[in-house]
Amino acid sequence: MAVTTVTPPPGAQAALRAVRLLKLFTPARPELLLGELAVRAGLNKSTAHRLLRALQSEGFIDRNQATGAYCLGAALMALGVQALSSNTLRVRARPFLQRLARESGETATLEIPVDDSMLILDEVAGDYVIGAAANVGTRWPIHATSSGKALIAFEDDGLRRLQDPLPSLTVKTVVSREQLESQLAGIRGKGYAETVDELEDGFSGIATVVRGGMGEVLGALSIGGPTQRLPASRRGRLAAALLEAARDLHPGQ
Amino acid sequence: MAVTTVTPPPGAQAALRAVRLLKLFTPARPELLLGELAVRAGLNKSTAHRLLRALQSEGFIDRNQATGAYCLGAALMALGVQALSSNTLRVRARPFLQRLARESGETATLEIPVDDSMLILDEVAGDYVIGAAANVGTRWPIHATSSGKALIAFEDDGLRRLQDPLPSLTVKTVVSREQLESQLAGIRGKGYAETVDELEDGFSGIATVVRGGMGEVLGALSIGGPTQRLPASRRGRLAAALLEAARDLHPGQ
DNA sequence: AGCCGGCGATCATAATATGAAACCTGTATT
DNA sequence: AATACAGGTTTCATATTATGATCGCCGGCT
Numbered sequence: 001m002a003v004t005t006v007t008p009p010p011g012a013q014a015a016l017r018a019v020r021l022l023k024l025f026t027p028a029r030p031e032l033l034l035g036e037l038a039v040r041a042g043l044n045k046s047t048a049h050r051l052l053r054a055l056q057s058e059g060f061i062d063r064n065q066a067t068g069a070y071c072l073g074a075a076l077m078a079l080g081v082q083a084l085s086s087n088t089l090r091v092r093a094r095p096f097l098q099r100l101a102r103e104s105g106e107t108a109t110l111e112i113p114v115d116d117s118m119l120i121l122d123e124v125a126g127d128y129v130i131g132a133a134a135n136v137g138t139r140w141p142i143h144a145t146s147s148g149k150a151l152i153a154f155e156d157d158g159l160r161r162l163q164d165p166l167p168s169l170t171v172k173t174v175v176s177r178e179q180l181e182s183q184l185a186g187i188r189g190k191g192y193a194e195t196v197d198e199l200e201d202g203f204s205g206i207a208t209v210v211r212g213g214m215g216e217v218l219g220a221l222s223i224g225g226p227t228q229r230l231p232a233s234r235r236g237r238l239a240a241a242l243l244e245a246a247r248d249l250h251p252g253q
Numbered sequence: 254m255a256v257t258t259v260t261p262p263p264g265a266q267a268a269l270r271a272v273r274l275l276k277l278f279t280p281a282r283p284e285l286l287l288g289e290l291a292v293r294a295g296l297n298k299s300t301a302h303r304l305l306r307a308l309q310s311e312g313f314i315d316r317n318q319a320t321g322a323y324c325l326g327a328a329l330m331a332l333g334v335q336a337l338s339s340n341t342l343r344v345r346a347r348p349f350l351q352r353l354a355r356e357s358g359e360t361a362t363l364e365i366p367v368d369d370s371m372l373i374l375d376e377v378a379g380d381y382v383i384g385a386a387a388n389v390g391t392r393w394p395i396h397a398t399s400s401g402k403a404l405i406a407f408e409d410d411g412l413r414r415l416q417d418p419l420p421s422l423t424v425k426t427v428v429s430r431e432q433l434e435s436q437l438a439g440i441r442g443k444g445y446a447e448t449v450d451e452l453e454d455g456f457s458g459i460a461t462v463v464r465g466g467m468g469e470v471l472g473a474l475s476i477g478g479p480t481q482r483l484p485a486s487r488r489g490r491l492a493a494a495l496l497e498a499a500r501d502l503h504p505g506q
Numbered sequence: 507a508g509c510c511g512g513c514g515a516t517c518a519t520a521a522t523a524t525g526a527a528a529c530c531t532g533t534a535t536t
Numbered sequence: 537a538a539t540a541c542a543g544g545t546t547t548c549a550t551a552t553t554a555t556g557a558t559c560g561c562c563g564g565c566t
Contacts, residue, residue, distance in 0.1 A: 011554055012307035014523065015271035019311045022332060030339035034544060044525045049545070054265035058272045059367055064341075066466045068544075072336035074367045077374070079275060080333005081390025083325035086283035088317075114312055114327045121330070137334025213319045264523055267554065287513060297556045302514070321513075 017043060018051045022060065022072070023115075031069040084137070089218055090122050093210070096221065096245040097124040104223050104238050106230070110210070111147040112219035113155075114139060116163040118148045121219065140199060141166075143180055144173050146207035147220035149193035153184040154209045155217040172197040192239045197227055204230040208242050213251045221246050270296060271304045275313065275325070276368075284322040337390070342471055343375050346463070349474065349498040350377040357476050357491050359483070363463070364400040365472035366408075367392060369416040371401045374472065393452060396433055397422050399460035400473035402446035406437040407462045408470040425450040445492045450480055457483040461495050466504045474499050 024032060024040050032040075038048035052070060055061040059075030084090065093110045100108035101124040108126070111118040117139035142148030143166045152158030159181070166175045174180045187193045192208040199205070205224030212218045223238050224230075230238075277285060277293050285293075291301035305323060308314040312328030337343065346363045353361035354377040361379070364371040370392035395401030396419045405411030412434070419428045427433045440446045445461040452458070458477030465471045476491050477483075483491075 012267060012271070012303050013553065014265060014267035015304050015307045016311065018265070018268035018271065019308065019313055023311070023328070025332075025335070025339075027335055027339055030335075030341075035542085045544085046525055046527095046546085047523080050265050050523080051268050053545095054268045055272065058269065058276070060272055065469060072332065072339070074336075074365050074372055074374075075276070076329075077333050077337045077340070078367045078370075078372045078390065078392055079278075079325065080330050080336065082278070082280055082283075083327075083333065084330045085390070086278075086280055086325070087330070088283075112327050114331045117331075119327055119331045121327075137331065137338070139331055216318055266522065288511090298513085299515090299556055299558095300554075303554080306514095 014051065017041065017047070018055055021048065021051055022055065022076070025072050031064060031067070031071045033069055037070065080137075084121070087121060089210070092251075093221065093249055094122060094124075096249050097122060100124070100221070100223055100241060100245055101126045103241060104225075106223050106225035106238070109135075109147070109222050109224065110219060111145070111207070111222060113142065113148075113151055113161060116161055117141055118145050118151070118220070126225070141169065143175075144169050144195060144199040145222075146193045146195040146205040146224070147222045148207075149180075149183065149187060149195065150207045150209050150220045150222075151217060153187040153193060158217075169199055170197055170201045172201075174198060190239070191243050194235060202227050204235065206230075206235050206239050206242060208239070208246045210246050211250055221249070267304065270294065270300070271308055274301065274304055275308065275329070278325050284317060284320070284324045286322055290323060333390075337374070340374065342463070345504075346474070346502055347375060347377075349502050350375060353377075353474070353476055353494060353498055354379045356494060357478075359476050359478035359491075362388075362400070362475050362477065363472060364398070364460070364475060366395065366401075366404055366414060369414055370394055371398050371404070371473070379478070394420060394422065396428075397426050397448060397452040398475075399446045399448040399458040399477070400475045401460075402433075402436065402440060402448065403460045403462050403473045403475075404470060406440040406446060411470075422452055423450055423454045425454075427451060443492070444496050447488055455480050457488065459483075459488050459492050459495060461492070461499045463499050464503055474502070 021037055021041050024037055034045060034049055034052070037052065038045045041048060052061055056063065056073065059073045062071050062073040063069065064071060090110060097108040097110060105126040108124050109120050110122045112121050113119070119139050120135050120137065123136050140148070141163070142152060142161055152161060162177065166177065166180070168175045174183070192206050194204070194206050196204045203224060204227040205222050207220045207222035209217050210219050210221055221242055223242055274290055274294050277290055287298060287302055287305070290305065291298045294301060305314055309316065309326065312326045315324050315326035316322065317324060343363060350361040350363060358379040361377050362373050363375045365374050366372070372392050373388050373390065376387070376389050393401070395405060395414055405414060415430065419430065419433070421428045427436070445459050447457070447459050449457045456477060457480040458475050460473045460475035462470050463472050463474055474495055476495060
């Protein structure tokens with residue numbers, strides 16, 4: 001819920017390196033070899049090995065017994081899910097998500113920024129399966145999501161989060177930084193952002209930011225669904241409900 | 254999937270300390286102050302502070318803007334869920350869980366050990382809601398679960414995992430180490446373990462271990478439900494299906 | 507106003523992490 | 537079968553990096 005980016009601290013190099021090793025594991029590369037890890041983290045093989053051992057001894061890293069490859073460990077799964085379920089914003093936002101999903105019939109999500117992506121903290125589906133939250137924990141690039149655009153529009157120095165170059169996910173994805181920046185004023189004016197076929201062909205969404213007690217941007221509420229069910233007119237109507245929810249969710253008075 | 258416990262490594266003190274700081278956060282204490290963290294981790298306040306900053310800069314730690322209290326961060330949520338969903342055992346076990354749940358009508362789970370507890374890696378409910386996996390990511394004490402008992406019975410030096418003293422969850426919980434150890438031979442003989450009202454009053458379960466390619470114990474498959482629906486006779490019958498599933502799940506032909 | 511509890515910064519000290527090199531082990535290659 | 541290779545693991549001298557006692561700071565409480 002950082003309103004300010006925390007300064008990279010001195011005197012904790014080893015801890016930082018260990019964390020960065022963990023972050024090298026992605027859904028696309030769930031298993032990595034020592035050499036790869038060392039190169040990607042910019043570490044000496046010995047150093048990487050030592051840190052990985054430490055992480056392994058705590059269960060944050062595990063190894064494929066057969067291949068010897070490193071992968072993320074069970075303790076990390078436990079801690080991650082725990083972090084998710086004990087998140088106060090998530091708990092507070094739940095009823096609002098339910099209401100948004102019920103009233104719109106579409107899927108409502110709560111998302112927060114993680115590095116250069118938006119993480120789905122919670123999700124309530126609309127007309128389909130109730131209770132299913134299949135996408136909780138997944139991440140999407142900031143520049144292609146409505147929630148991400150809302151975030152960089154309203155957060156101080158939000159643009160710092162954008163990766164370079166902006167990856168293209170569909171033919172509609174905005175990959176020019178200038179073009180993206182030119183949308184921000186409009187988003188600030190309306191109070192919400194939109195994505196139409198930019199993330200995935202046939203998917204549209206709208207989103208607005210959620211603020212904390214000090215007015216700092218914590219994340220975003222969003223509603224999303226099939227593009228053909230969400231023309232501009234309907235997006236505009238749903239946005240009103242979204243803005244109301246975000247306002248009511250705000251703690252400060 | 255450690256068949257051997259990894260030796261606590263030298264030369265990675267800072268990384269270890271950082272990880273241990275993270276582990277101080279529990280569902281019961283999701284927010285902690287610097288002082289508490291330092292004391293519980295056995296660290297100097299300065300050291301704890303420095304490490305926390307490093308973790309915060311990477312999004313593993315976050316702070317409650319209002320109170321200043323430390324809590325687990327968003328990057329950890331993302332990484333934890335990612336670890337969960339990219340777990341190969343989980344993917345492989347899924348169809349077996351579904352079959353067990355369908356055939357028994359009860360809830361089937363896949364669990365793995367994390368420190369002194371069993372973590373629910375995946376879950377398929379039986380007759381009730383399909384697809385709901387409400388308990389994935391939660392942990393239970395090893396000594397009170399059928400999966401935990403199966404684990405310590407079949408794993409080399411499994412007893413090392415037991416905490417001391419054994420906490421009591423219900424009046425039936427086995428809290429004597431000797432009594433627990435005396436059950437292990439029986440479990441090894443039958444091939445599966447049971448828990449009856451030991452974890453929660455009215456809940457019973459059976460479990461057997463899952464092994465990896467090298468014969469090492471990876472975790473446990475279990476079936477659980479209301480005690481009144483699961484008398485000894487039925488538990489025995491279900492155990493056969495459980496053992497078969499565990500055998501078929503085994504990779505090494 | 508003044509106090510108090512908690513967080514954050516500083517800095518001399520030495521403990522700790524570092525990485526080059528050598529070693530080992532199992533797998534492909536000739 | 538012998539050899540080369542690719543990856544993992546261990547070692548150890550070096551100095552970089554982490555450490556923690558102390559002090560300063562800020563914001564709430566009385």
